[in-house]
Amino acid sequence: MNPSQFLLILRAHYKIIALALVVTVAASLAMSLLKNKTYKATTSLVLNYKGTDPVTGIAMPSQLLPGYISTQVDIVNSMSVALKVVDALELAAGPKVEASFQKATDGEGNVRDWVAAGLLGKLEVAPSRESSVLNITIIDFDPQQAAILANAFGTAYQQMSVQLKVEPSKRTSVYFNEQIKVLRESFETAQKKLTKYQQDNGIVNADKSLDVESMRLNELSSQLVAAQGLSMEATSRHRQAQGSGAAESPDVASNALIQNLKMGLGNAESKFAEIAQRLAPNHPQYQSAKAEVDQLRGDLKRQITAASNAIGTNALILQQRTGETSAALAQQKIKVLQLNRTRDELAILGKEVESAQRAYETVAQRLLLTNLEGQSNQSDIAVLTPALAPMQAFGPKILLNTLLGLVVGTLLGVGAAVLIELLDRRVRSADDLADAVGFPVLGIIKKTHAAVRASAGQSGPAPAL
Numbered sequence: 001m002n003p004s005q006f007l008l009i010l011r012a013h014y015k016i017i018a019l020a021l022v023v024t025v026a027a028s029l030a031m032s033l034l035k036n037k038t039y040k041a042t043t044s045l046v047l048n049y050k051g052t053d054p055v056t057g058i059a060m061p062s063q064l065l066p067g068y069i070s071t072q073v074d075i076v077n078s079m080s081v082a083l084k085v086v087d088a089l090e091l092a093a094g095p096k097v098e099a100s101f102q103k104a105t106d107g108e109g110n111v112r113d114w115v116a117a118g119l120l121g122k123l124e125v126a127p128s129r130e131s132s133v134l135n136i137t138i139i140d141f142d143p144q145q146a147a148i149l150a151n152a153f154g155t156a157y158q159q160m161s162v163q164l165k166v167e168p169s170k171r172t173s174v175y176f177n178e179q180i181k182v183l184r185e186s187f188e189t190a191q192k193k194l195t196k197y198q199q200d201n202g203i204v205n206a207d208k209s210l211d212v213e214s215m216r217l218n219e220l221s222s223q224l225v226a227a228q229g230l231s232m233e234a235t236s237r238h239r240q241a242q243g244s245g246a247a248e249s250p251d252v253a254s255n256a257l258i259q260n261l262k263m264g265l266g267n268a269e270s271k272f273a274e275i276a277q278r279l280a281p282n283h284p285q286y287q288s289a290k291a292e293v294d295q296l297r298g299d300l301k302r303q304i305t306a307a308s309n310a311i312g313t314n315a316l317i318l319q320q321r322t323g324e325t326s327a328a329l330a331q332q333k334i335k336v337l338q339l340n341r342t343r344d345e346l347a348i349l350g351k352e353v354e355s356a357q358r359a360y361e362t363v364a365q366r367l368l369l370t371n372l373e374g375q376s377n378q379s380d381i382a383v384l385t386p387a388l389a390p391m392q393a394f395g396p397k398i399l400l401n402t403l404l405g406l407v408v409g410t411l412l413g414v415g416a417a418v419l420i421e422l423l424d425r426r427v428r429s430a431d432d433l434a435d436a437v438g439f440p441v442l443g444i445i446k447k448t449h450a451a452v453r454a455s456a457g458q459s460g461p462a463p464a465l
Helices: 003-012 014-034 066-076 079-089 095-105 111-122 143-201 206-240 243-248 256-278 284-375 398-423 430-437 449-455
Strands: 039-047 123-127 133-140 381-385
Touching (some): 014 398, 039 066, 066 123, 066 143, 079 143, 111 123, 111 133, 111 143, 133 143, 206 284
Antiparallel strands (some): 039 133, 123 133
């Protein structure tokens, strides 16, 4: 079907098209006039995007996300918010509401849910483009009621926003209260264990005790080295002071008494040698000089023996001192090692106490913040423009409905004309005839006024080819 054929069909059925158009426009106009007037009230809310929480001061993630606005729209459209509006305005109370509920649902369900569902049918929520403003709109037959409902939805949305933020904090606070009891017990147990260990081992300050014992160990090590040196030297002198060569020992030779005895013995021997040359052995002077020499020799030998014994005693004393110092050093080493082990165990217990204390303090701080969050009534939503009772009706829109009736009527008329033509196809042009018989058209007889009159029963000249 080409455009010319389509136009011929519309021309042939113009009465049907006109009738459909008139009926549709009249119906839309009648419905617009008979329909009750509706009023539209809008309250505007601002969603504040803050970088930190006003109560806890904790940095929050950016809320400038596409899903955030959509989530807020869904919250406003939720049944929970609608129920808050119903309860706040007491819309579910009264015999009229109960009667309407019984008539509409036959008593099935809950009157609050029924009223809330009706409010959601009047609600429109739309965010402003590229901004954080949320518009809550109510369409109602009463302008005052529309404004009241719009403001009530804004208030209920603010309350729900606070509730959604507070309730998780309250549940978390209960969990933290349980955990903090366990952590407190763990901290007290670790502290008692550390205190008992210190008391059992007599530890006041492990670091200072270890420093003192380490200094003593170093001193004993130095004393042992010095004692070993003195003992070795004394042992060597003792060996020199023993036997027949004891008199040649430096320690013996340097003895003042022995030196005096040697000098006296030398003098007595000189005197005896002189007397022996002059007198006979039986002479009293000879006997006296000899007795003096023998006595001095005996005294010298006894003194040398005594000096040698003194050197040996000194060497023995130094050896005993060396042994005692070595034993004290060994005991000191054991004590220092024990202190090291004690300090290590004490450090482990101290770390356990610190870890338990740190966990307890962390949970306690988090519990404090959670309690603050749970008690917060601050909302991130503020009313920008409250809803006012509209002065002019929002609907019905007579002009818009009439224009829609014109469009719909035209489409219905054209559709009806095309449908009728398809059901009863007729030849309305040369192209239709050629398509119907399958032969080209050789000529066209034009219809004149005389032919029209003849067809109507009037006389006149014959039509011309």
